[in-house]
Amino acid sequence: MRTFIGIDLGSxxxxxxxxxxxxxxxxxxxTNSRSNYDVAARVSKQESKIAxxxxxxxxxxxTGGGAELLLADLxxxxxxxxxxxxxxxxxxxxDSYLDHERFKALKGPLREAxxxxxxxxxxxxxxxxAPGAERKSDFFRDIAGSRFMSxxxxxxxxxxxxxxxxxxxxxxxxxxxxxxVSSDEAVSMQLLNGLSRAMREVEGVDxxxxxxxxxxxxxxxxxxxxxxVVGTGxxxxxxxxxxxxxxxxxxxxxxxxxxxxxxxxxxLDIGGQDxxxxxxxxxxxxxxxxxxxxxAAGCGRYLGYIADEMNIGLHELGPxxxxxxxxxxINSTCTVFAGxxxxxxxxxxxxxxxxxxxxxxSIMLRAMSIISRSGGVEDEFTFTGGVAKNEAAVKxxxxxxxxxxxEKTINISDESIYTGALGGASFAHSAVN
Amino acid sequence: MSNQEITxxxxxxxxxxxITRNYDRITGGEDKVCSNFVPGNLNELxxxxxxxxxxxxxxxxxxxxxxxxxxxxxxxERNGHSEDVCTYxxxxxxxxxxxxxxxxxxxxxxxxxxxxxxxxCFTFLKWFELLREQYKCPTVMLHVPYDANGKPTKxxxxxxxxxxxxDVIPMMERVSGVKFDIDRLREYLRKSAQAEEDIVWMLExxxxxxxxxxCYFGGIYYMGPSFTAFRGTDECIDYYKMLxxxxxxxxxxxxxxxxxxxxxxxxxxxxxxxxxxxxTHFREFWKMFTDMGAVVVASSYTKVGGVYDYDGFRHDxxxxxxxxxDYTLGIYSNRNLPTRVDMLxxxxxxxxxDGLLTNSIKSCNSFSAGQLVMMREVxxxxxxxxxxxxxxxxxxxxxxxxxxxxxxxxxxxxIDQKRRAGGSAPAAV
Numbered sequence: 001m002r003t004f005i006g007i008d009l010g011s012x013x014x015x016x017x018x019x020x021x022x023x024x025x026x027x028x029x030x031t032n033s034r035s036n037y038d039v040a041a042r043v044s045k046q047e048s049k050i051a052x053x054x055x056x057x058x059x060x061x062x063t064g065g066g067a068e069l070l071l072a073d074l075x076x077x078x079x080x081x082x083x084x085x086x087x088x089x090x091x092x093x094x095d096s097y098l099d100h101e102r103f104k105a106l107k108g109p110l111r112e113a114x115x116x117x118x119x120x121x122x123x124x125x126x127x128x129x130a131p132g133a134e135r136k137s138d139f140f141r142d143i144a145g146s147r148f149m150s151x152x153x154x155x156x157x158x159x160x161x162x163x164x165x166x167x168x169x170x171x172x173x174x175x176x177x178x179x180x181v182s183s184d185e186a187v188s189m190q191l192l193n194g195l196s197r198a199m200r201e202v203e204g205v206d207x208x209x210x211x212x213x214x215x216x217x218x219x220x221x222x223x224x225x226x227x228x229v230v231g232t233g234x235x236x237x238x239x240x241x242x243x244x245x246x247x248x249x250x251x252x253x254x255x256x257x258x259x260x261x262x263x264x265x266x267x268l269d270i271g272g273q274d275x276x277x278x279x280x281x282x283x284x285x286x287x288x289x290x291x292x293x294x295x296a297a298g299c300g301r302y303l304g305y306i307a308d309e310m311n312i313g314l315h316e317l318g319p320x321x322x323x324x325x326x327x328x329x330i331n332s333t334c335t336v337f338a339g340x341x342x343x344x345x346x347x348x349x350x351x352x353x354x355x356x357x358x359x360x361x362s363i364m365l366r367a368m369s370i371i372s373r374s375g376g377v378e379d380e381f382t383f384t385g386g387v388a389k390n391e392a393a394v395k396x397x398x399x400x401x402x403x404x405x406x407e408k409t410i411n412i413s414d415e416s417i418y419t420g421a422l423g424g425a426s427f428a429h430s431a432v433n
Numbered sequence: 434m435s436n437q438e439i440t441x442x443x444x445x446x447x448x449x450x451x452i453t454r455n456y457d458r459i460t461g462g463e464d465k466v467c468s469n470f471v472p473g474n475l476n477e478l479x480x481x482x483x484x485x486x487x488x489x490x491x492x493x494x495x496x497x498x499x500x501x502x503x504x505x506x507x508x509x510e511r512n513g514h515s516e517d518v519c520t521y522x523x524x525x526x527x528x529x530x531x532x533x534x535x536x537x538x539x540x541x542x543x544x545x546x547x548x549x550x551x552x553x554c555f556t557f558l559k560w561f562e563l564l565r566e567q568y569k570c571p572t573v574m575l576h577v578p579y580d581a582n583g584k585p586t587k588x589x590x591x592x593x594x595x596x597x598x599x600d601v602i603p604m605m606e607r608v609s610g611v612k613f614d615i616d617r618l619r620e621y622l623r624k625s626a627q628a629e630e631d632i633v634w635m636l637e638x639x640x641x642x643x644x645x646x647x648c649y650f651g652g653i654y655y656m657g658p659s660f661t662a663f664r665g666t667d668e669c670i671d672y673y674k675m676l677x678x679x680x681x682x683x684x685x686x687x688x689x690x691x692x693x694x695x696x697x698x699x700x701x702x703x704x705x706x707x708x709x710x711x712x713t714h715f716r717e718f719w720k721m722f723t724d725m726g727a728v729v730v731a732s733s734y735t736k737v738g739g740v741y742d743y744d745g746f747r748h749d750x751x752x753x754x755x756x757x758x759d760y761t762l763g764i765y766s767n768r769n770l771p772t773r774v775d776m777l778x779x780x781x782x783x784x785x786x787d788g789l790l791t792n793s794i795k796s797c798n799s800f801s802a803g804q805l806v807m808m809r810e811v812x813x814x815x816x817x818x819x820x821x822x823x824x825x826x827x828x829x830x831x832x833x834x835x836x837x838x839x840x841x842x843x844x845x846x847x848i849d850q851k852r853r854a855g856g857s858a859p860a861a862v
Contacts, residue, residue, distance in 0.1 A: 287818060
């Protein structure tokens with residue numbers, strides 16, 4: 001079948017959206033951008049295809065008979081299969097480094113240590129992907145990495161190899177693994193294995209294993225032809241695409257927001273390193289835009305910096321700020337100075353939550369200035385980008401919009417991170433249709 | 434304004450010779466030197482007293498294009514000039530601090546007088562105050578009132594003429610030792626008017642499709658002789674005659690505008706540009722436009738020295754002093770915002786441009802104030818989309834190539850999208 005794919009290469013993550021002939025979104029994929037945009041683009045594209053196969057499988061199963069339960073369990077088991085297969089590749093890659101000059105002398109003990117570590121992670125894997133288990137990240141590097149580090153520390157001590165050597169082997173290998181993109185065959189195998197696992201484990205499903213397997217095989221047999229791919233985002237110039245396949249992220253965000261919320265007239269996108277205020281018409285065509293220039297204060301990275309300064313996780317910022325009783329005024333527009341102001345406020349005994357609420361307000365004040373220069377807030381208003389997931393940022397934004405523009409409809413989609421890629425996919429669709 | 438890489442046309446070679454000759458004259462030591470500014474400058478009057486005409490803004494531009502302005506600005510900041518001050522000023526102050534070497538490699542002599550006609554920019558006043566302090570030379574101020582109603586009034590004209598008669602001319606006579614001869618002035622003005630006919634012809638050729646010239650990046654070179662030390666001379670007339678023939682040839686051959694890499698293969702976008710260019714990355718900046726197939730068909734920057742193509746101004750030998758007053762009063766940046774909006778909107782319509790691009794200058798408040806509002810107004814009047822980029826005049830620290838390029842790409846794609854007009858219906862998500 002013909003498919004149309006949009007890829008948004010951001011500074012932090014790379015997103016892909018795949019749609020069919022009827023502009024129906026079949027799948028979305030996301031991966032960390034690494035320092036290799038080419039690989040990130042291919043991985044996110046493969047992820048969007050996997051998601052598309054899930055959608056197609058879901059359609060084939062129809063409703064009833066516990067299809068939803070089966071799908072959820074298949075997804076979980078597929079991720080487990082995917083994890084195990086990547087873990088296996090990681091182990092093989094680690095092995096291949098053991099003959100290197102640097103590790104040759106320690107080859108025997110290293111092999112043993114790696115064996116212990118990988119066996120343990122393999123055994124733990126079903127727990128990591130158990131129903132309802134929480135994972136801090138969905139990226140292989142994060143999950144496998146944190147387990148490897150922790151086990152290597154113990155094993156390194158026990159065996160006298162030392163943590164550093166094990167870490168070194170891992171570092172070399174993970175780079176290789178990160179630049180691998182799973183083949184369609186490997187994905188098919190993981191899906192089929194995942195289905196077998198799911199059929200064994202899941203309860204309350206009336207669909208027979210044969211029927212499910214047949215349906216999945218027929219979905220896997222479908223070729224997802226990449227009819228047209230459009231790239232957008234900061235890394236777009238690095239994409240191995242011809243020029244006409246590249247679109248500005250401003251246009252893609254405008255169109256993507258319009259597709260999610262057709263009445264959108266103003267879009268605010270706050271990404272890792274830029275903030276964009278975009279005005280679109282009733283067709284999603286950009287009529288005006290403004291973005292930050294010369295300075296990236298007030299972007300996503302600002303929050304990252306603040307989180308580092310406070311020694312807390314990025315995702316903890318919003319929830320802490322939500323507990324504030326007031327918003328402490330933060331004057332600095334410069335990220336580094338805001339960090340200094342924050343320490344100063346802490347020293348004065350201000351409450352951490354109140355300070356964080358002030359910082360969220362400060363980032364939104366910058367955004368409001370960009371929006372107003374782009375033409376203000378028109379109804380409806382759509383907020384996109386990673387920062388849209390931060391509840392304290394959203395709260396501050398709602399307040400500022402109300403104060404400055406009155407009551408407006410504010411849209412935030414759960415899939416807002418895919419806005420640019422969605423616009424890109426639509427451009428891909430219209431390029432050939 | 435040199436440009437080494439492209440094959441030089443006879444007019445470009447002539448212009449380069451003229452600029453070199455003027456620097457040699459300024460640094461030669463034989464003639465007295467009068468420093469003054471580009472906008473609304475009174476070159477014809479300066480010539481009446483045999484002064485060599487030195488223009489500090491042009492020096493700053495020359496230094497920026499030779500990648501020297503950054504160090505000069507740092508030097509000025511080290512001497513106490515704030516980061517936010519006009520970078521032309523700081524480049525000039527820094528140049529003095531670093532030995533005051535002219536672009537021809539010879540030291541600038543101290544000027545014999547400063548003629549401060551500060552049309553359209555209040556910073557000029559402060560700039561020459563600093564120079565006066567440095568050189569301790571006679572300084573005369575020609576106060577040029579702001580055209581708050583868009584057009585100079587008779588009172589304003591009389592006021593400027595009175596200053597010319599009572600302050601400016603007497604001081605110039607005193608410093609130069611040359612008696613003022615109004616017939617000599619008339620002769621220069623006659624020559625100015627003659628060249629101005631060709632200038633206006635040139636400016637209007639970009640109404641053609643494709644435009645044979647770029648009226649911003651290219652236009653800056655074309656306006657050079659008229660806006661600097663040559664208006665009113667025979668060689669200025671010759672330059673514009675030569676330029677006219679070259680442009681006519683381009684028209685006959687059906688060529689697109691010239692870029693740094695030769696003739697543009699095609700003209701995809703036609704723009705009107707508001708604001709000065711960035712000088713430190715002039716070539717890189719220009720190339721962004723030509724790489725994307727964009728030609729600038731009209732720009733406000735080609736009107737900062739004087740406006741010839743809006744209300745029909747020509748220097749008039751019959752009314753010499755009044756004509757000088759009208760010229761200096763009427764420059765683009767001395768006009769009120771509605772007039773600037775009208776000029777730009779007319780340009781967008783008459784030159785059939787795709788829209789207005791504003792290059793806002795970080796360190797130039799007199800140009801930048803109100804630009805966003807102006808852009809909105811022009812959008813309303815023309816129905817064409819505008820876009821806004823930000824750079825600086827001669828401070829290399831404020832040119833972010835990735836940002837500028839990103840905005841330009843977005844703007845051109847926005848124009849494409851508007852042309853296709855269809856847009857997309859919402860998808861089922």
